[in-house]
Amino acid sequence: MGTEPLARKLAAILYADVAGYSRLTGEDEEGTHRVLSAYLDAITTSIERHHGKVLHYAGDAVLADFTTVSGALICAAAVQQDLEVRNKDIPEKRKVQFRIGVNLGEVIVDRGEIYGEGVNVAARLESLAEPGGICVSGTVYDAIGNKLPLDYEFMGEQSVKNIEKPVRAYHARIRPGVALPTPTATPKTKWSSRHFAVGVVVVVSLVIVTSVITWLAPWSKERIALPLPDKPSIVVLPFANMSDDPAQEYFADGITEDLTTDLSKISGLFVIARNSAFAYKGKSPDARQISHELGVKYVLEGSVRRVGEQVRINAQLIDASTGGHLWAERYDGSLAEVFELQDRVTEKIVAALAVTLTAEETAQHVDQKTSNPQAYDAFLQGWARYQLHTPTSLAEAVPYFEKAVHLDSGYSHAHAALAAVYWESWNNGWVESLGVSFLQAFRQAEAHLEEAMRRPTPLAHWVAFSILASSGEDYEQAVREAERPVALEPNNATGHAALATALILAGNATKGAESIKTAMRLDPLYPSYLVILGQAQFALERFKDAAVTFERAVKRNPDNEWPWVYLAATYGHLGITEDGQAALETYNELRIQHGLAEFMLEHVDHWRFVRGSDRDRVRAGLSKVPDPEWKALITRGPEGYEVQGVPRIDTATAKALHERGARFTDLQYWTQDWIAGHIPGAVRLEAGRVSQVRLWEIAGSKDQALVFYGEGSAHACAKAITWGYKHVYQFSDGMVGWRAAGYPIEKGE
Structure with a gap:
């Protein structure tokens, strides 16, 4: 029997409760309630200032949900700072002090409330906090690191009530004398709100007239x-x-x-x-x-x-x-x-x-699609889970789809659904939840897609299009695959959106805009299509229109990371660099929350556009956004990215440094490239995860020679130089040069 599918999302959760509330009310019920009411108002104001949302009050407790984990943690620290000031002149035993727990985890969303283990962990962490203190989970600590002016004390693995596994917990304390970051407002285009007010009226009027x-x-x-x-x-x-x-x-x-x-x-x-x-x-x-x-x-x-x-x-x-x-x-x-x-x-x-x-x-x-009612029933149970599109729900869908094809081996739509599960898991890095490797997931997607294409459904064509678009090898075929769902189902909004994406990637943004507008008309309440429309407008260099579209996208779905990076690039082209920087910071916060590495400009090299000019347009916008000090050292030359003050070395020099004990760090973009072969003794590191702590673990000394190779090498070199390492080298030929010279390599993870 299936269970009712429930909507889920990843959320940063804050749970606050008064320490010793029963004692306080027992001594002075009315006075305590007046203070509590004022403090809850202050907490609510702070939550809203930090882009959170109060979901529930329960007596002296408050539950809130934030779009970013940094917003939740800064809010918690700001609340405790504010309440410390308010309590300053109150006798110790009469102080109303809150304990606060902050967790990053998956929650169930139902009728405006959130439930599940993600919420329960936040509540248990609150009980571990000191009065006036903050306790955070390991997931929060991992996501934030040293980005905020807070110190952390590891409390160990805590066994808490009704949570099956121990919870890694930390006390978070505000550093004395250090100001907390002020909350960043949701970026707005300055042209739309100030200098170009008349332009907005024209744009909105045009939108209404053209439907x-x-x-x-x-x-x-x-x-x-x-x-x-x-x-x-x-x-x-x-x-x-x-x-x-x-x-x-x-x-x-x-x-x-x-x-x-x-x-x-x-x-x-x-x-x-x-x-x-x-x-x-x-x-x-x-x-x-x-x-x-x-x-x-x-x-x-x-x-x-x-x-x-x-x-x-x-x-x-x-x-x-x-x-x-x-x-x-x-x-x-x-x-x-x-x-x-x-x-x-x-x-x-x-x-x-x-x-x-x-x-x-x-x-x-x-x-x-099948003549077997039990196969159909199994498919529906799997489909209900697939529609949630989370790592857990995709894994839960697999046995139902497998049962469907076991009962009817020719059930094309069930094979297409299995292909979609394995493809999405591969593409999103969720293969661990399926218990398979990346290679196994990809092969399963191909195998089930081959079966599905015997009697293709729109879903099968969508998977075929997605694989082709991701490979970047045959965009004409990708466009043809994207056209087929629309031919089979003229009202298929997903098909029109896939076709729009294919056309934009292939360099035909004008037709892409037409296709996505069709999808939006068929599915007017679905916010993700705004991102595709914005991409088309961006490609057509209609930057003011793109800014409006991406702003609407982030308002409708602030947890979707993609519109934020495009919004940053759009602001860069419009010269609104301060808001561009804020948008890029939000993009990075969301990437970290979603388990991804920090964004770097070199990532754009891998975006699957046919035309280099489309990548150049994104780079040009982002390059106008103010960068940290280390990013200013990176320039794009005829031979790739270069770093001021860092020599680019050839293969022979790299071999000599290797023999003298230099530490090599592999920053190849794809994990499968590392597995296929790397320099002996090298350390694997994603460019977006180069931190001071990690670099010190690799080097052990600022005098240690460091050699970086791979697509992210410029990113790592710039950070190393900025952080005071004295002997930094960029091995630009990397594994291509090393292999060509016949030097030994290591394989495997």
Whole structure:
């Protein structure tokens, strides 16, 4: 039996509670409550200033969620500083002091609240803190390091209540006499808020006139009404699960998605995508409101009831312009007949809306992806988990998809889903959760994709496109693969977005912008498409438009790292360097939270654009953003990146230094390159993780000769020189030169 899929996210969580609250209220209930109320107001203000959100108050406790771990920790320190001042003239035994716990972990999101072990750990850490103190988890410590003016005291592995594994904990203390960083406001383009106010009116007016969708923040109730398409338009709202078993939610969601997919194949219909439709899950909006927000004339809603092998589908079609029902019917059958029941619903809609099907659409419409109802049921359970797109949920989806292909070896869509799981895990660095190596994950993706392409679905073409685009080897084929989902399903928003990405990477940003606008119209509540639109505008050098788009993207989804780096580059082109620096800092904070290394300009060399000019445009914008001292030493010359004060050495010199005991550090971009071969005795280090502590561990002395090679060598050399190392060398030929000279190499991890 499946369990109900739940939304999850990575969050920085702050939990604060009063130390000795029962004693304080016992001695003076009213006085303690007045002080507590004032202090909670102060804490709430600080949380909001540091871009956090209060999620829950429980008596003397407060729970808050932050978009960045640094924001949570700075806020905790600022709160304790403020309350120390407020408590200064209060007798010791009457002081209201908070303990604060801060954790970085995965949480469940439901109806505006967060739950799960990530929250529980924060609460347990709070109980370990001293009155007036802060206790942080190992994940917070690892993410922040020495970036804030705080000192840390390791408390060891702590066994805490209701948490299975011991928690690594640290006391965090503010350094005396050191000011805390002030919170950075969400960057705004200065041209839009000050110098170019008239320009904003023109841009917004143009957006409305040309029907380009303006997405407001998710908490806003106001949206621009979308014009109706020139064909019958419909949204399939999530069908309610009326089964006695709540775990059957996946089945009701699967029926909803299948009906959406079946309708999406019909060129005579305009069908809203799954993402926007599911924004209304669990709600009871008025049909007219939905018509206003999504720009559709018809709404299909209903329910699913499953008892054992028996299925009942209730469906009703509503004219959203009037609120009247066009029809309402009940469909009963067995699980084995579920595809026939879906077909009957689809046929009824097509007839009611007087839509004519082409011969190809008729063939697609009756095509069943599997004739095995148990395989279908297993697929739906896996799909509910896959849709969460987290390392854990992808791993949980695998056995269900494997069961589906075991029951029906020709189940193309299940093979495509397995290919997608393995590909996404490989691409995002999540293979550990699957218990396989990177090579095994990639081979599994290829094997299942080969099976899926025997009867390809849009998902199979999407995986094929993604692999081709990532390799950068055949962009014409990548564009063709991206075009196929749209040909199979004209209303496939994901397909239009993939096509837009392929076109932008291939250097055709004009057509890419058209494709992503189509995707946005089909899926108007999905924020990620804003990033693709911004990339198209950036490639077309419409930097003011791009700034507006990326700002909307970060407001809608501040945890998505990609718009932040583009926003920084856009601000650089617009000359708004201070905000560009803030955007780049946020980008790096999010990368670290997501387990990635610090960004360096050399990373742009690996962005999969066909044209070098598209990479140059990004570099040019970012290079105008103020850099730390060490970055100012790096320049881009005809032979690559060079570092002021660091000699570039040839292979013979590198060999001589190696024989004299110089410490070699390998900064090749890809881990598989290190595994394939590296200089004997070299240390593997990602360029974005070159810290003073790590460099000292490698060198042991500022007089030790250090040789850096690989794509990130300039990055490391600049830091080493800035930090006072005296003998630093950049081996520019690296492994290519070393191999060509026939010198010995080491292989493996």
